[in-house]
Amino acid sequence: MNLTIEIDPRSGFCNGVVRAVQQAENYLQYSSRLYSLGAIVHNTEELERLKKKGLEILSISDVEKLHDDVILVRAHGEPPSTYALARRNGLQVIDCTCPVVLKLQQRVRETWERLRPSGGQVVIFGKKGHAEVNGLVGQTDGEALVIGSEAEAASIDFSRPVALFSQTTKDPDEYARVAAYVHSRRPDAEVYDTICRQVAQRHKSLVSFAESHSVILFVSGRESSNGKVLFALCRSVNARSYWLENASQIDQSWFRDGDRVGICGATSTPKWQLEEIFIYLQAITRS
Numbered sequence: 001m002n003l004t005i006e007i008d009p010r011s012g013f014c015n016g017v018v019r020a021v022q023q024a025e026n027y028l029q030y031s032s033r034l035y036s037l038g039a040i041v042h043n044t045e046e047l048e049r050l051k052k053k054g055l056e057i058l059s060i061s062d063v064e065k066l067h068d069d070v071i072l073v074r075a076h077g078e079p080p081s082t083y084a085l086a087r088r089n090g091l092q093v094i095d096c097t098c099p100v101v102l103k104l105q106q107r108v109r110e111t112w113e114r115l116r117p118s119g120g121q122v123v124i125f126g127k128k129g130h131a132e133v134n135g136l137v138g139q140t141d142g143e144a145l146v147i148g149s150e151a152e153a154a155s156i157d158f159s160r161p162v163a164l165f166s167q168t169t170k171d172p173d174e175y176a177r178v179a180a181y182v183h184s185r186r187p188d189a190e191v192y193d194t195i196c197r198q199v200a201q202r203h204k205s206l207v208s209f210a211e212s213h214s215v216i217l218f219v220s221g222r223e224s225s226n227g228k229v230l231f232a233l234c235r236s237v238n239a240r241s242y243w244l245e246n247a248s249q250i251d252q253s254w255f256r257d258g259d260r261v262g263i264c265g266a267t268s269t270p271k272w273q274l275e276e277i278f279i280y281l282q283a284i285t286r287s
């Protein structure tokens with residue numbers, strides 16, 4: 001079968017994930033074990049690779065039982081309560097919170113402290129229960145309202161001042177619609193553009209990448225919230241888009257002779273995984 005195969009040059013880990021994985025690997029050069037609070041990246045294959053080097057994923061209830069050990073805080077960040085727990089239990093923290101998330105946490109905290117005396121509220125557009133969102137809600141002592149969709153924005157109390165923030169990996173177009181609705185109900189609402197630049201750029205470039213190929217293989221862990229958003233984007237412009245976690249899930253019936261196949265992924269998809277898919281497809285081409 002004759003296929004033209006191309007990897008999206010803009011796909012691969014975002015800076016925040018690159019930094020966290022590098023720090024974990026640096027540590028594991030000198031130690032046989034490192035605890036990560038939550039999955040360092042939402043990608044099963046990459047996690048397996050790091051587990052072989054000694055990375056262990058713990059939940060917050062596991063961390064409560066740890067004393068005088070070392071934990072890694074991933075790029076998503078953590079609420080202040082996690083750092084307080086680490087101090088109580090004598091834990092050293094390798095803090096890999098992405099600088100973009102850290103800045104957002106500070107803005108959320110400052111805004112909440114400023115608006116609170118006048119009865120104002122912080123609203124976060126994000127996925128309920130997502131680690132980054134939990135870290136943001138923690139900046140407001142749990143008071144921030146989390147909305148997961150445009151429809152849920154109706155639950156905001158518009159009789160009070162509003163400050164709206166977005167989780168860094170949300171869809172920019174969806175956030176723009178939420179912001180427009182909030183402004184329609186409360187024109188003086190403060191709306192902050194807090195979607196990560198890398199994510200926003202990737203949205204734009206991915207649309208043209210998906211449009212310019214006949215088949216799209218989107219590679220990402222099923223747990224990745226950025227993966228869900230980006231795959232939906234590919235599907236919206238290219239009906240022959242397929243979501244897979246590894247090469248074994250490729251179905252040859254997806255391809256027709258002469259297809260241009262584009263391989264891309266989420267901010268949590270390592271480049272090596274995209275290259276593996278590329279090599280697999282090259283073998284199909286030769287057969």
Ligand code: SF4
Pocket residue numbers: 014015016017075076098099100101168169196197198199267
């Ligand atoms: S998506 Fe952006 S904000 Fe989130 S970890 Fe990656 S670089 Fe940081």
